[in-house]
Amino acid sequence: MAITHALAAGMGGVRTTGDLVARMQMSRGMRLGEAKAYVAEKLGVSVEDLTDEVVMGEVRQDLGLGRVHAVAGEPKGMEAKFRIARLLGIEINSVNRFLKKSSLG
């Protein structure tokens, strides 16, 4: 059922920008339209591009935001979340915890 909803009406997760739009709802309480516009502006793309796998695959690769494929040399997991926090201008709880626990921040 989760897959049906994702295909029928989901943002696409890391295939596109679903995780990024979700983060704006979660961190700032933004409604959907505002969250999409915010993410599009930060990425330098149109709102329509946010769910285009081809455009967003390239953008995520260029910005190192993590992608579906675990490509050698590209940021993954926590590495990508550091970049997402900086790009969106938000605090990510696990990123802050990583800094603290690794004595980097």
Place this chain on the structure above:
Amino acid sequence: MVLVRNGDGSLFEATVDQIKADLEEGCEDAVTRGKIAPLTSDELDRLLEICCTPAKFIGTETGNELVLTYDGGTLKMLRLGIPIGRTQIIQTHERAFGADTMELAHIDYSYKAIKPIVAEERAELEQALLVTVLPLFYGAMPNLGLYSQPDGPIPNPAELLPMGKIEEARDAQEEAVKLAVSDMVYVAGRMYEGGADGINFDTTGAAGDSDFLAALQATEKLKEKYPDICIEMGMAGEFVIGMHGELTYDGVRLAGLYPHQQVKLAAKAGVRIFGAVVNTNSSKSFPWNLARAVTFMKACVDASEIPVHANVGMGVGGVPVVDTTPVDAVSRVSVAMAEIARLDGL
């Protein structure tokens, strides 16, 4: 004739006029019960189009996509009997299922049950956060039923009420609220300190108005301690059952509240995402249930200042009451919720 489903998932043939009548009746039922605005004729026409299209699977128009959150996230694949670790389930949702967010959850899905094993739960959360990109919730139920005898320490309201011991039953529920709030704040706090992106109070109100009150009070306390915490509150049913009957929050009686009223109290407490529920009636048709659910959800979205994610699992949001949910019905629910209810997420 058009093939449509019943609320129990079974197929039947109906005329377009029959489907249209069911849509209007479902909408009217929501209007009457919730005292909310009906759908416009254009919106009912779009619902008719959604219900009558012969396609097995439909998708929303580009630009209407919404964010997905997953209550009970990691439980679902384990329930299928697939022997797989929870971190792998999260990774599978991220890399293969197109999930926008995910939730780590324990099979004993209640804050009380998790309290003794919170360290183990947090350790798995911390490791999952290192290898995933998507926002990760930790979720469980307030589940006030677990605080009643024989599972818990307080007298059982469900036994006291039939004996006419109304005051004793109310006292017991008020005591359960205190215990549940303590457990929810403790577990959620530990998970947030472990790095969770959000906390989900799932199936809130399952034990009635006291259950809802506990979740609201726990949210207040957590927001006070962790001002940036994201709390999602998903409801158990479409209206709050008055097991107590006199409990209030911010001067509002909780019993009998519908989603468009619940969301205002949730936002007041500090909830950041509200998970609205509309129950599916298995004795009515899918079009009747879909129109009813969309009418309620649209009113909730209009009344809300925070993002609203509709519960659209089996038996809620118009999805038929059947274990293996039909793709045709589920995809129609997705599209109707995105395009007509204008939700922020599912």
